[in-house]
Structure formats: C-alpha cells, structure tokens
Amino acid sequence: MNAHKRVLAALLGTLLLMMGNPGVKGQSVSSSIQGRVVDAGGAVVPGADATVTNVHTGVRFKTQTNGTGNYFFPSVLPGVYTLEIAKPGFANYQISQFNIVVGQHATENGTLSVASETQTVTVNAGGLANLLQPESNDLGNVIAPQRVAQLPLNGRNFLQLGLLSGAAQSNSGAAASAVGQTGHPGLSINIAGNEPDFTMYLVNGIQTFGSRAGNTSLNLSVGAIDQFEVHYGFFMPDLGPNPGVVDVITKSGxxxxxxxxxxxxxxxxxxxxxxxxxxxxxxxxxxxxxxxxxxxxxxxxxxxxxxxxxxxxxxxxxxxxxxxxxxxxxxxxxxxxxxx
Amino acid sequence: MINPVSQKLLQYYLPGSSLAATPNNIGGNPRTTLNSDQFTGRIDDNVDERNQVFGQVSWLNSPQSAPGLFPLQGVAHPLNAELVALGWTGTLGTTKVNELRLG
Incomplete structure (x- = not known):
C-alpha cells in the first residue's frame, strides 16, 4: 500500500468514526467534589484521608490530599453526602449531610485542628447544597428532588418544572404548532431565547430525540426523575454543543x-x-x-x-x-x- | 333515488345538533383520547471505588387519536419511545475520570 492509499484509508476511517450514530450523543452528567484541607494556622495538610459517603446508599469513596492539600472526587452521583477528613495527630473533621446536585462541581474545604484523633469536629450542612461553584462557569438552575416530588403540575409534565429555571419558557408561535403535528403537548421548551431546536434533552447522559426537531421523545414520568438541571449560557465542553440543555437524572435505589x-x-x-x-x-x-x-x-x-x-x-x-x-x-x- | 353514499352518511346525522329548527349542518365534537403508558427501570452497580456502572431501560407508548365525525376522518398520532442506556464511570487516577455512555 503506498502512502496515498494509507492517507486515504486513514481519512475514510476517520470519516466512518465521525459518521457513527449522530442521533445519540452522550454527555457528562456526573458531579464532583473537591476541596482543600488546611490546619488551624492555614498551612495545607498533605496526606490526609478524605472519604465521602452517600448517606442514602452507603456508597463511599476514599482518597488522600495531595502535596498542595487538595483532594478530588471526580465523579459522584447526585445525592446527600458526608465528608470525613482524618489524619493522625489531628481531630477528625466531618461535614455531614451536604447535598450534591446534578452537574455540580462542589467545593468543600476542611480545617484540621491539633487534637486527639478521637475528637471530631462536625459541620452540619443540614442537607443543603453549597451552590458556590468556583470550579465551573456553568449557568443553570437545578430543579431539586423536593420540587420534582411536591410541586403540582397540570398533566404531570416534568418540562413544566423546567420553566422554574427563569431562563426557559413554553413554546409559542411556530414552535407551539408542532403540537398539532405530533399530537403530544409539552415535549419541548425554549431556553435562554433560543429556538426549541437548540434545546438538548438528556436522560442520564443520553440524548433523547423526538420525531420533530426540538422535541424530546421521552416524556418521563415525574416519579422516575430524581432531579434535573436546565443549563444555559456558557458551560463546560463536556455538555456538548447546544446552548440549552435539560439534564435529567433518574432515581436510583x-x-x-x-x-x-x-x-x-x-x-x-x-x-x-x-x-x-x-x-x-x-x-x-x-x-x-x-x-x-x-x-x-x-x-x-x-x-x-x-x-x-x-x-x-x-x-x-x-x-x-x-x-x-x-x-x-x-x-x-x-x-x-x-x-x- | 338517493345516492347510496349519501344514505350511508345520513346514518351519522345527529338530530338536534344545531340551534336551527330544521338543521342543515351537522356539528359535534368527537372524543379525543390520549393514553400514555410508560415504564422505567434502572440498575446501579457500584463495582468498587473506582468503577460504577448503570443500566437503564425506558419504554413509552402514547398514542393520541382525534377522530372526525365521519369514518376515514381525523388524525392519529402514535408515539413510541424506547431508551436503553448503559453507562460506566471509571476513575483512572486522581485527576482522570472516564465516562462511557451507550444508548
């Protein structure tokens, strides 16, 4: 095979890979937890054990702080977590019951004080989320589990909850006439002034397409949804090319x-x-x-x-x-x- | 002689379906039906601290029909959706994580 044929084969192979299945796109939907551990004097503490535990499932992850005192859990599912930081010579430090919401890159810092290891300093977050996200430029609004479970909806259509984000609105004009073509109302919303075609609907990271552009095909039961986020504006490239994303996470056991x-x-x-x-x-x-x-x-x-x-x-x-x-x-x- | 097609159509005549004493027009609103059934299942397997997988199946059957007053009229909108998704999240290191989604 000469050089030209090799180049041609490589191009064709690349093209075939790119052709893949354009109808289904996967996007990153997991959350992360990171933070810095310092001692009472503000000096970083390397080598401390950091453990997060999902309160409801018992699933837990362990890591250690690095040389700059930082720890990082790059992928956790949304849920209520407790963070434990421990190092011999210091009192254990615990942040209990903090909420990690969908797509969140949470920062939870810890301060270790010199004391017996049998002592524990506990910060109770009361199930709230730390919504300051210095690690992300994502604009968005999380529709949390309480809202999904408790707000009354006419027709139990979860996209009505998306309107709570403030950046979304129901379709009007030509977009609304899609209902006449599909026979099914409420399968799309506009986000941040964009046409409905630009909204991407993700269910656990998999895009769901309707028969008409801009519609989702899967009008999920509200009872199946744990939480979702309406993303808009500029966000991280792992969320794909669309300027508006409805990012749904279904409940797990x-x-x-x-x-x-x-x-x-x-x-x-x-x-x-x-x-x-x-x-x-x-x-x-x-x-x-x-x-x-x-x-x-x-x-x-x-x-x-x-x-x-x-x-x-x-x-x-x-x-x-x-x-x-x-x-x-x-x-x-x-x-x-x-x-x- | 009345056209047999017209005779058939007359069977669908709804007496009193107009305000006029001797109505010439047929009016009415047939029943619109939307039946939607769906099912979602999800399994999460926390293999170890570095590997989590999940599988998900969703199925939706939601036909909508808006018939007309006469046979062969009206519209029907079937809607069937199936979503099968597999996901693997692997922590490759302190700064690397791989998310694989198939659906």
Missing part, C-alpha cells in the same frame, strides 16, 4: 425498600360551568397513576476499615447493586363540549 402508589384525578365533575353556558361541562377524564418501587441488594459482605477510622466502622468497599423499577401509566381522555 436506596439502602432500603421503598414503595409508592399514587393517582392524580381530574375530571369534569370538578369543572365549573361557564356562566353563560346552559349545559354542564362535557366529559373529561384524566387519570394518572403509578407505582415506583426501589430497593438495594448488597452482593458482598461489607468490610471494616483499618485503624485510620476508629470512629467509623464503615465498609471500605461496598459492592452494591441499586435497583429501581418505576411503573407509571397515564390515562388522559378528553371529550369536548356537546354542541349547543
């Missing part, structure tokens, strides 16, 4: 069994009659019901940590499988008014 059963009812019996109308409202029935279930199964016995953590007999390695199955059915049946 927890340490205990959970069950739930719900039904939302809306019908014409609850509708008021138009003042000028002589007939009652026509039949309208909307029922939505579902039964999300989740549990965790631990595949291997948990091991105890070494003497570094005398206070915390937590597993150094957990091999756990978290399973969450969500069933949701929606019945939406409408009949308009009888002719008058």
């Amino acid at each position: 927890t340490n205990s069994f959970h069950g739930e059963l719900y039904e939302y009812v809306r019908n014409n019996q609850m509708s008021a009659r138009n003042y000028f109308s002589t007939v009652p409202p026509g039949p309208y029935h909307q029922n939505q019901f579902g039964n999300p279930l989740s549990w965790e199964h631990t595949l291997q016995p948990r091991q105890c940590l070494t003497e570094t953590f005398p206070r915390f007999r937590l597993p150094s390695t957990t091999h756990s499988v978290l399973i969450r199955l969500l069933g949701n059915a929606r019945r939406l049946r409408t009949t308009s008014f009888p002719p008058t």
Whole structure:
C-alpha cells in the first residue's frame, strides 16, 4: 500500500468514526467534589484521608490530599453526602449531610485542628447544597428532588418544572404548532431565547430525540426523575454543543425498600360551568397513576476499615447493586363540549 | 333515488345538533383520547471505588387519536419511545475520570 492509499484509508476511517450514530450523543452528567484541607494556622495538610459517603446508599469513596492539600472526587452521583477528613495527630473533621446536585462541581474545604484523633469536629450542612461553584462557569438552575416530588403540575409534565429555571419558557408561535403535528403537548421548551431546536434533552447522559426537531421523545414520568438541571449560557465542553440543555437524572435505589402508589384525578365533575353556558361541562377524564418501587441488594459482605477510622466502622468497599423499577401509566381522555 | 353514499352518511346525522329548527349542518365534537403508558427501570452497580456502572431501560407508548365525525376522518398520532442506556464511570487516577455512555 503506498502512502496515498494509507492517507486515504486513514481519512475514510476517520470519516466512518465521525459518521457513527449522530442521533445519540452522550454527555457528562456526573458531579464532583473537591476541596482543600488546611490546619488551624492555614498551612495545607498533605496526606490526609478524605472519604465521602452517600448517606442514602452507603456508597463511599476514599482518597488522600495531595502535596498542595487538595483532594478530588471526580465523579459522584447526585445525592446527600458526608465528608470525613482524618489524619493522625489531628481531630477528625466531618461535614455531614451536604447535598450534591446534578452537574455540580462542589467545593468543600476542611480545617484540621491539633487534637486527639478521637475528637471530631462536625459541620452540619443540614442537607443543603453549597451552590458556590468556583470550579465551573456553568449557568443553570437545578430543579431539586423536593420540587420534582411536591410541586403540582397540570398533566404531570416534568418540562413544566423546567420553566422554574427563569431562563426557559413554553413554546409559542411556530414552535407551539408542532403540537398539532405530533399530537403530544409539552415535549419541548425554549431556553435562554433560543429556538426549541437548540434545546438538548438528556436522560442520564443520553440524548433523547423526538420525531420533530426540538422535541424530546421521552416524556418521563415525574416519579422516575430524581432531579434535573436546565443549563444555559456558557458551560463546560463536556455538555456538548447546544446552548440549552435539560439534564435529567433518574432515581436510583436506596439502602432500603421503598414503595409508592399514587393517582392524580381530574375530571369534569370538578369543572365549573361557564356562566353563560346552559349545559354542564362535557366529559373529561384524566387519570394518572403509578407505582415506583426501589430497593438495594448488597452482593458482598461489607468490610471494616483499618485503624485510620476508629470512629467509623464503615465498609471500605461496598459492592452494591441499586435497583429501581418505576411503573407509571397515564390515562388522559378528553371529550369536548356537546354542541349547543 | 338517493345516492347510496349519501344514505350511508345520513346514518351519522345527529338530530338536534344545531340551534336551527330544521338543521342543515351537522356539528359535534368527537372524543379525543390520549393514553400514555410508560415504564422505567434502572440498575446501579457500584463495582468498587473506582468503577460504577448503570443500566437503564425506558419504554413509552402514547398514542393520541382525534377522530372526525365521519369514518376515514381525523388524525392519529402514535408515539413510541424506547431508551436503553448503559453507562460506566471509571476513575483512572486522581485527576482522570472516564465516562462511557451507550444508548
């Protein structure tokens, strides 16, 4: 094979790789935790053990601070975490119950004081998130689990929650007419003044396309969603080329069994009659019901940590499988008014 | 002699469907139906401190129909969506992490 053919083959190979499957794009959706550990005098503390533990699943990660006193957990799932920092000669330092939201690059610094290792300094974050993100230039608004679970929605469409971000709005004009073509309302939103075509919808990092440009095909049940973020503006390149992103993380299992059963009812019996109308409202029935279930199964016995953590007999390695199955059915049946 | 096609159409005539005493027009709003069923499952496997994998399956079947007053009228919008996703997050070092998503 001469040089020309080799170059041609390389070009063709590159082209084939680029052609891949353009319809499905994966983007980074995980969060990270990092911080710096210093002593009471402000000097950095290298070699300190840093451990984060997911409060609900027991999944934990360990690392050590480097020569500049920094530690880094580059990929954690959203959830409520506790951070432990320990080094012989210092009191243990703990930040308990802080929330890591989707796509967040959180900074949690620690200060170690000289004391017995049996003492622990605890900072209780009360389940709140530290939303200052000096490591990221991302603009966005997280729709947290409480909002997803508790806010009432007409039709239980999760994209209505995206409107809370302040940068998003419902479609109007030509974009709204897509409903007439798809028959399904509420499958797209505008973000930061861009056309709906520029919005990308990610479910656990996988893009979901609808049959019409700018629509998502998967109108996920609100019960399946843990949280999501509406990204806009300038953000890190790992989120892809679109100026607006709806980044959905579905729920994963927890340490205990959970069950739930719900039904939302809306019908014409609850509708008021138009003042000028002589007939009652026509039949309208909307029922939505579902039964999300989740549990965790631990595949291997948990091991105890070494003497570094005398206070915390937590597993150094957990091999756990978290399973969450969500069933949701929606019945939406409408009949308009009888002719008058 | 009445056209047989017209006779068939007359079967769909709704008496009293107009305000006029002797109505000439047929009016009415047929039932619009949207039935949406869906299922989502997700499994997370925390293999060890450096490797996490997950698998996800979503299925959606959501047909919408808006029939007309007469046969062969109206529109139907089927919507079927399936999403199968596999993900692996591997921590390669203190400053490197690899996220692989297949879907």
